[in-house]
Amino acid sequence: KSKFEEWKARISEGKKSFAVLIDPDKIGNEQEAITIAKHCDANSVDWIFVGGSLLTRNNTKKVVESIKATTDIPVVLFPGDATQVCPSADILLFLSLVSGRNPEYLIGQHIKAAPIIKETELEVWPTAYILVESGKKTSVSYISNTEPIPSDKPEIASCTALASEMLGMKCVYLEAGSGAEHPVPEEMIRRVRKDMTLPLIVGGGIRSAEKAQQALIAGADMIVIGNAIEKNPGLMTEVSECILKMNRLDVHQ
Ligand code: 1GP
Secondary structure, eight states: OOHHHHHHHHHHTTOOEEEEEEOGGGOOSHHHHHHHHHHHHHTTOOEEEEOOSOOOSOOHHHHHHHHHTTOOSOEEEOOSSGGGOOTTSSEEEEEEETTSOOHIIIIIHHHHHHHHHHTSOOEEEEEEEEEBOOSSOOHHHHHHTOOOBOTTOHHHHHHHHHHHHHTTOSEEEEEOOTTOSSOOOHHHHHHHHHHOOSOEEEESSOOSHHHHHHHHHHTOSEEEEOHHHHHOTHHHHHHHHHHHHHHHHTOOO
């Protein structure tokens, strides 16, 4: 069974999951990556995402390998471009930036990455990556040279997700952008959840267990937190406990 099928089975039981994003640029050395991986392991984190829209230090491989040597939590590549493919990870989010109209991030980088990915054993998840306006301009919007969907237009996000489902994508990622001022509005999450059936990942700007829970109750199947955990490692435990409790109580939307 693929990791994707396992995740879908969990979703069908009403279970939510928690991903922690590690930005390799912010990892000083291997020991630091090991420490974070141990912390994720101790807090029942379900997925470890690795990547970023702009990486300057070429250490993704080292970071992934340090995590893999420390924990069995699946490592999910969250690549900003074709240079971030790393065979030692488990899964690759093959992100198509469908909220934007920049062909380079809709299909261009994918063409460059495809033959490289083919040589690996990475499990590829074709993912509709939907960027949502979230206050100040985010790195991902600037680097990808794309305009996010206005945060008060849930219908546009919904139609984008629906079109992605019809195009054969396997999951949808609603993204406010790393370090976003505001996370994706609950109303938008609810609308996207209602109108399409694919597994839904939500991330960007989530800074508290309360916000994480709100996104999950609104319909996210998985939430992703990066920045806030870098600043406050204790948040990982809070969010994890909150999700474990939701899963025990079997909270449905
Ligand atoms: C970024 O959604 C992730 O792509 C996580 O964002 O770093 O703001 O938590 P944060």
